[in-house]
Amino acid sequence: MPERKIRVLAAKPGLDGHDRGIKVICAALRDAGMEVIYTGLRQTPEQIVSAAIQEDVDVIAMSCLSGAHDYLFPRVTELLKEKGVQDILVLGGGIIPEEDIPTLKASGIAEIFTPGATTTQIIDFIRNNIRRN
Amino acid sequence: MSALERIKAAKAKYEEKVAKTLQKMPERKPAFVNTSGIPVERVYTPLDLEDFDYMEKLGFPGDFPYTRGVQPTAYRGRFWTMRQYAGFGSAQETNERYHYLLNAGQTGLSVAFDLPTQIGYDSDHELARGEVGKVGVAIDSLWDMETLFKGIPLDKVSTSMTINSPAAILMAMYLVLAEKQNISYDKLRGTIQNDILKEYSSRGTYIFPPRPSMKIITDIFEYCSKEVPQWNTISISGYHIREAGATAVQEVAFTLANGFAYVDAAIKAGLPVDTFGPRLSFFFNAHADFLEEVAKFRAARRIWAKTMKERFGAKDPRSLMLRFHTQTAGCTLTAQQPLNNIVRVAFQAMSAVLGGTQSLHTNSMDEALALPSEQAVQVALRTQQLIAYETGVADTVDPLAGSYYIEKLTDEIEARAQAYIDTIEKMGGPVVAIEKGYIQKEIQESAYRYQKEIESNERIIVGLNKFQVQEEKPKELLKVDPTVRDKQIERLKELKAQRDAAAVSQALAGVKEAAQTGANLMPPILAAVRAMATLGEICDTLRDVFGEYEAAPFV
Numbered sequence: 001m002p003e004r005k006i007r008v009l010a011a012k013p014g015l016d017g018h019d020r021g022i023k024v025i026c027a028a029l030r031d032a033g034m035e036v037i038y039t040g041l042r043q044t045p046e047q048i049v050s051a052a053i054q055e056d057v058d059v060i061a062m063s064c065l066s067g068a069h070d071y072l073f074p075r076v077t078e079l080l081k082e083k084g085v086q087d088i089l090v091l092g093g094g095i096i097p098e099e100d101i102p103t104l105k106a107s108g109i110a111e112i113f114t115p116g117a118t119t120t121q122i123i124d125f126i127r128n129n130i131r132r133n
Numbered sequence: 134m135s136a137l138e139r140i141k142a143a144k145a146k147y148e149e150k151v152a153k154t155l156q157k158m159p160e161r162k163p164a165f166v167n168t169s170g171i172p173v174e175r176v177y178t179p180l181d182l183e184d185f186d187y188m189e190k191l192g193f194p195g196d197f198p199y200t201r202g203v204q205p206t207a208y209r210g211r212f213w214t215m216r217q218y219a220g221f222g223s224a225q226e227t228n229e230r231y232h233y234l235l236n237a238g239q240t241g242l243s244v245a246f247d248l249p250t251q252i253g254y255d256s257d258h259e260l261a262r263g264e265v266g267k268v269g270v271a272i273d274s275l276w277d278m279e280t281l282f283k284g285i286p287l288d289k290v291s292t293s294m295t296i297n298s299p300a301a302i303l304m305a306m307y308l309v310l311a312e313k314q315n316i317s318y319d320k321l322r323g324t325i326q327n328d329i330l331k332e333y334s335s336r337g338t339y340i341f342p343p344r345p346s347m348k349i350i351t352d353i354f355e356y357c358s359k360e361v362p363q364w365n366t367i368s369i370s371g372y373h374i375r376e377a378g379a380t381a382v383q384e385v386a387f388t389l390a391n392g393f394a395y396v397d398a399a400i401k402a403g404l405p406v407d408t409f410g411p412r413l414s415f416f417f418n419a420h421a422d423f424l425e426e427v428a429k430f431r432a433a434r435r436i437w438a439k440t441m442k443e444r445f446g447a448k449d450p451r452s453l454m455l456r457f458h459t460q461t462a463g464c465t466l467t468a469q470q471p472l473n474n475i476v477r478v479a480f481q482a483m484s485a486v487l488g489g490t491q492s493l494h495t496n497s498m499d500e501a502l503a504l505p506s507e508q509a510v511q512v513a514l515r516t517q518q519l520i521a522y523e524t525g526v527a528d529t530v531d532p533l534a535g536s537y538y539i540e541k542l543t544d545e546i547e548a549r550a551q552a553y554i555d556t557i558e559k560m561g562g563p564v565v566a567i568e569k570g571y572i573q574k575e576i577q578e579s580a581y582r583y584q585k586e587i588e589s590n591e592r593i594i595v596g597l598n599k600f601q602v603q604e605e606k607p608k609e610l611l612k613v614d615p616t617v618r619d620k621q622i623e624r625l626k627e628l629k630a631q632r633d634a635a636a637v638s639q640a641l642a643g644v645k646e647a648a649q650t651g652a653n654l655m656p657p658i659l660a661a662v663r664a665m666a667t668l669g670e671i672c673d674t675l676r677d678v679f680g681e682y683e684a685a686p687f688v
Contacts, residue, residue, distance in 0.1 A: 010688075014248070014260075014263055014264055015248035015249065015251075015252055015254075015260065015261075015264050015338075016248065016264075016268075016337070017248075017332075017336050017337020017338055018337075018376075019337065019377070020376065020377050020378050020464070020580050023577050023580065023581075023688050024378075024577075024580055024581050024584045026688045027577070027581045027688070028581070028584075036688075038686045038688040039686065040684055040685075040686030041337050041684060041686075042252075042260075042337075044260070066248055066264055066267050066268050067264075067267035067268060067503075067504070067613065068248075068262075068263035068264045068267055069263075070263065071262055071263030072263050095501065095502065095503065097502065097503050097606075097610050097612075098606035098608075099608070114468055115467065115468040115501045115502075116467060116468050116469050116501075116597055118587075118588050119584065119588060120588060
């Protein structure tokens with residue numbers, strides 16, 4: 001049986017329309033052999049969590065450049081906990097001030113990628129930290 | 134021997150010399166190409182412009198085809214408008230920033246609205262959670278608008294508002310505010326962005342589907358051409374298309390294609406082209422490749438002028454003139470060594486000035502990290518003042534004209550952009566091209582290519598993939614007051630308790646009726662604003678009639 005591909009839900013929570021970064025990452029993850037489902041813009045945390053469960057993904061990769069990450073990212077991890085989901089790796093990226101990162105990580109976001117991060121770093125991080133096979 | 138023959142002969146000798154030099158010292162790259170994929174030759178000479186007809190291609194500044202600029206004296210008369218895009222938190226905080234900027238010598242205002250305002254939600258809407266006051270100021274009603282412009286007489290400033298789907302509503306608020314200041318509409322100068330097509334392809338703050346959106350836009354054209362004659366009713370924007378990843382050629386092509394679609398829609402709605410043509414304005418990006426950018430602005434002016442004249446039959450010279458605002462490229466700024474961004478911005482701003490911009494925003498050095506701090510904004514504004522007062526580039530009009538390279542590149546960008554425009558027209562115009570995902574895919578491919586070039590070190594970004602240093606992330610960043618949303622919600626409650634509820638319902642019914650019958654929406658929206666209806670209430674009324682746009686994620 002062929003090895004199952006890593007499945008990633010790429011998501012844009014909130015009202016932010018900056019999708020250049022997430023779309024570049026979608027293309028890079030696909031070129032790295034992963035299956036990527038992109039939600040499109042304006043997703044609520046509820047929609048993201050339900051899509052992640054329905055699509056049975058290994059990773060949720062969220063991008064937010066509007067400054068609403070402080071509410072939206074932890075809301076996603078909170079909802080995952082409420083649903084008893086523990087094995088999805090959650091990543092965040094965007095314009096995220098350094099001082100916000102510890103709180104986000106404490107809420108269950110595994111890593112935060114900020115401007116200058118390469119797609120290779122993201123791909124490696126996913127491969128090394130994936131929680132299920 | 135003719136002059137050209139002498140040059141040809143000399144060039145042959147030069148090539149021999151080059152061949153010898155290359156044996157000893159190869160060039161840095163096997164081929165040089167700019168961001169648009171246009172090959173950059175080693176040297177340009179009159180041979181590259183053999184059939185160049187000065188009068189046809191350039192003419193004089195202020196003359197068709199306006200390649201050299203739309204005004205005869207350009208910056209010798211008056212510098213460009215220095216206009217920094219600003220807005221965050223509450224209307225009161227933003228008002229303080231505006232006074233600070235005006236005192237620092239800024240000559241025009243540019244309002245940044247938060248995302249809920251841009252997408253037509255009041256601050257108390259569930260989807261506004263986390264977003265209120267973040268990327269701009271929160272405006273829910275006329276009350277907030279009054280606070281935003283407190284102490285600023287509207288006949289003394291020109292104001293640009295980055296607002297698209299709800300442009301008619303913010304425009305109406307501005308007009309009602311003018312009434313309250315006893316200023317007649319014909320004294321008002323400024324711009325609303327009002328460019329929905331690039332929202333679908335690149336920026337994302339759409340509300341309604343394309344057809345009713347185009348109808349709202351033509352309503353604004355019609356209303357303002359009669360009532361607010363000095364107002365720029367649209368700012369057709371390439372900025373966000375470029376930020377989303379497009380090349381310089383794609384930026385020109387997709388922006389002008391959108392522009393032609395608006396012209397077409399307005400003509401089909403029965404407006405003669407010269408009634409609204411003079412009030413169309415543009416907004417471009419100033420990116421990293423200095424000479425490519427200068428040529429881009431010049432090429433855009435030429436395509437616009439020719440098409441307005443030949444395809445749409447415009448007669449008023451002002452309909453043929455492409456006037457534009459420029460912003461330096463946010464996407465080129467790095468979070469690493471942020472001071473370097475001051476230098477990037479200075480070069481980009483200089484390209485916009487050499488390209489003949491009418492107004493300019495210079496980005497702040499800390500924008501890859503957070504909203505700009507006051508000090509960063511000051512340096513950004515000083516950069517413009519330095520270019521204006523110290524460098525001398527503003528003392529002669531279109532100083533790079535006649536450069537063999539600049540003219541060749543201007544021609545090349547024009548030809549390549551025109552080819553894209555023709556492709557889009559054949560597909561049925563930009564609305565169809567967006568629905569098919571064509572424009573989005575073109576932009577995404579360019580964005581991905583650019584990122585791969587950076588990651589393979591083919592493209593060097595100083596401080597990012599070369600000349601890196603160990604550094605601490607800066608601490609003094611601007612933080613938006615986390616209680617803005619709560620305060621806005623309180624204000625909304627107070628507003629709703631004070632206003633005449635029956636008058637609001639009646640005014641909203643008027644908006645609904647106009648939306649259903651196809652009457653011009655501006656008069657009923659003005660009435661609703663006067664009755665203190667909120668932005669969210671007016672947008673919801675329109676949503677009920679027009680529905681909402683569902684984007685297919687083309688990835």
